Amino acid sequence: MKEYLLFMDVSGDVARNYVDEGKVKLLPMEFIINNQAHLYTAADDGIDVKQFYSMVKSRADIKTTQITPAIYEDFFEPYLKDGYSVLYLCLSSGLSSTFQSACAASATLKEKYPDVEMLPVDTLRATGCMGLLCEKMIANKEKGMSLRDNYYDLEVYKYKLDACCYVDDLGALQRGGRISKGTAVIGSLLDIKPLITFTKDGKLSNWGKQRGIKLSIKKLVDFYLDKIDPAEKNCVYICHADEDANASELAAKITSVSPDCEVKTVLLSPIIGAHLGPGALVLCFVTK
DSSP states (O other), X not given: OOOOEEEEETTBOOOHHHHHTTSSEEEOEEEEETTEEEEEOSSTTSOOHHHHHHHHHTTOOEEEOOOOHHHHHHHHHHHHHTTOOEEEEEOOTTTXXXXXXXXXXXXXXXXXXXXXXXXXXXXXXXXXXXXXXXXHHHHHHHTTOOHHHHHHHHHHHGGGEEEEEEOSOHHHHXXXXXSOHHHHHXXXXXXXXXXXXXXXXXXXXXXXXXXXXXXXHHHHHHHHHHHSOTTSOOEEEEEESSOHHHHHHHHHHHHHHOTTOEEEEEEOOHHHHHHHOTTOEEEEEEOO
């Protein structure tokens, strides 16, 4: 039997070197901009991320789509047919039905290829949290961990991952049905930034609000300091909707309070950016 392969869908954000070195393969996802379909691959053959965020800032009509079981089967079957098993990190089931689709595809493919496995992991997270889980998955495999042992380890480790973010454009939340139009208008006039985190079951939850970007960045740092174990070397992902200056300010503040922390700054996946809107800034890290 051949070694197993590692996959993650592009709702997750991971440092590019892991993809370029072939340590993990990314599953593309589709979304619709002004009634036109676009494929995000996190590579040169899909929509450019900066181009995407220019469309977001121009208030284009953007909708994400679900991955169906048939799409999963078509994507993974060539690997299983060739004798590889698959470990796959999937967007939180609290945000999408893609995990259920992946499980349905796994059951169908198991009937056709009983000697190999496709194991989807419900990450209960998105963006940089999936990146941190991906790094753990890669490290486990490089240590010689088996497919099943790696899977079980990830199922435990994912509960140590947390994220916090602020949303700069309340119109994005209003268009997504999370707040009313009146709340969006008043909040925008007062420069209110909703603060969002994940629940234990992988849904999004408001944990506060703040006026202005400077104070919102400070709130993210406070959230981080309250959750991490200062005795351990930490790694964080800062994911931003093409907002380099604010991402750099957050990175500097994290470095100042955690000098040994490794900070990785990446562009936010369009799959998530479509819902958070322009200006969003996300901080992802490992908790105690």
